Amino acid sequence: MVTGCLSAAVEAAAEDQLFVEGQRIGLELGLGGGWAPRDTAYTRTLETFGFEHWTTSQFRFSAALETIVVRYFSLLLQTNRLDKQEWNRDSGIGDDDHFNWNTWTLDVHLRAFYPVTHWFRVYAQFGVGPTFTGTRLYVRTTSSPEQTRFREVDVGYNIAGLGGLELTSRHVGFFTQGGYFYAPSPKNLLGDRHQSGGGVLLLGISFHFGSRS
Amino acid sequence: MRRSTAFLLAAAGFLSTAATCETDLIEDAGFQLWCGDRLCVWELEEGEIRKVATWHSNDYGVELVGAPVSLSSPAARSASSVRIEVVSDVERGAMVTVEIDQEGDGVIDWVLPVPPSDGFVSRIWESQPGADAGGVFYLRKSGPGRAVVARLRVSRS
Numbered sequence: 001m002v003t004g005c006l007s008a009a010v011e012a013a014a015e016d017q018l019f020v021e022g023q024r025i026g027l028e029l030g031l032g033g034g035w036a037p038r039d040t041a042y043t044r045t046l047e048t049f050g051f052e053h054w055t056t057s058q059f060r061f062s063a064a065l066e067t068i069v070v071r072y073f074s075l076l077l078q079t080n081r082l083d084k085q086e087w088n089r090d091s092g093i094g095d096d097d098h099f100n101w102n103t104w105t106l107d108v109h110l111r112a113f114y115p116v117t118h119w120f121r122v123y124a125q126f127g128v129g130p131t132f133t134g135t136r137l138y139v140r141t142t143s144s145p146e147q148t149r150f151r152e153v154d155v156g157y158n159i160a161g162l163g164g165l166e167l168t169s170r171h172v173g174f175f176t177q178g179g180y181f182y183a184p185s186p187k188n189l190l191g192d193r194h195q196s197g198g199g200v201l202l203l204g205i206s207f208h209f210g211s212r213s
Numbered sequence: 214m215r216r217s218t219a220f221l222l223a224a225a226g227f228l229s230t231a232a233t234c235e236t237d238l239i240e241d242a243g244f245q246l247w248c249g250d251r252l253c254v255w256e257l258e259e260g261e262i263r264k265v266a267t268w269h270s271n272d273y274g275v276e277l278v279g280a281p282v283s284l285s286s287p288a289a290r291s292a293s294s295v296r297i298e299v300v301s302d303v304e305r306g307a308m309v310t311v312e313i314d315q316e317g318d319g320v321i322d323w324v325l326p327v328p329p330s331d332g333f334v335s336r337i338w339e340s341q342p343g344a345d346a347g348g349v350f351y352l353r354k355s356g357p358g359r360a361v362v363a364r365l366r367v368s369r370s
Contacts, residue, residue, distance in 0.1 A: 092237040150271040
């Protein structure tokens with residue numbers, strides 16, 4: 001009996017593989033936590049040059065635009081906030097030197113999903129794209145007592161594998177998503193890289209629209 | 214409330230800064246302050262130096278070009294027990310040394326050889342020179358290899 005009901009639901013959902021009521025476009029916003037590796041060649045070099053770790057933000061944010069392309073598959077344009085760290089160094093000449101970075105991704109993901117029912121689907125996705133790491137170094141470089149801020153952007157790449165569950169109604173849904181990012185950025189002049197990715201776990205809200213009438 | 218909090222934070226910042234400054238015997242330990250193509254604090258006694266980027270394009274080190282090269286910096290204060298931190302990339306044969314003239318009388322009282330390395334490494338020595346370490350600090354290179362020093366920090370231990 002239960003198997004029969006489930007089969008019917010799957011068949012109904014599989015008829016067009018769209019969101020509820022034939023909608024094809026989804027928007028997802030997620031918040032959660034992440035765990036980038038602490039000890040990398042990049043951080044060891046910072047320590048060699050006298051910096052000490054101050055803070056790491058484990059906050060993660062994700063935004064994605066999804067469009068269903070073929071049965072069971074969708075494409076997403078997705079951005080994720082990854083690692084953010086701050087480091088300080090005793091300069092001996094006034095204010096501490098300060099260095100921080102903040103890494104974002106902008107990826108294209110291919111998602112394979114399975115609509116268990118009209119209101120519940122599971123999915124797995126794989127994504128690649130560029131990684132942008134903004135770095136800021138505050139340091140004195142002249143006899144002037146003021147520190148100068150030096151901003152740079154390191155462009156790298158990332159690879160992501162994620163899986164998730166989504167409960168959805170007509171226009172609004174909720175999802176949980178977890179996975180792993182490999183994002184070897186930033187990079188220093190000595191060739192050392194940090195892994196700004198690592199594991200992520202997000203909870204979020206999704207919106208669906210764009211139905212064919 | 215806000216004014217008192219701001220005052221306390223300012224006082225804490227001042228005390229923190231003052232405490233930090235009082236432990237350092239060399240003013241520009243990071244070779245970071247450049248006045249054109251010369252160091253603002255360190256004096257070039259002999260030879261040639263060059264400003265070079267290290268791990269970051271704006272975190273500098275000093276390259277000791279050729280040989281001999283000698284840089285000096287007067288001690289900002291003295292201490293009987295010091296912690297010496299050297300961050301350097303020194304080729305074998307470059308023969309880099311840190312030297313202390315404790316009295317400032319031109320006589321070198323203490324010599325610390327900086328070992329060669331493959332890439333930048335940080336080394337720390339704790340030392341009690343006998344008399345107070347003060348006077349003048351020298352960074353010298355007497356061999357032909359490449360040598361970049363990114364940090365020479367001497368502080369009270």
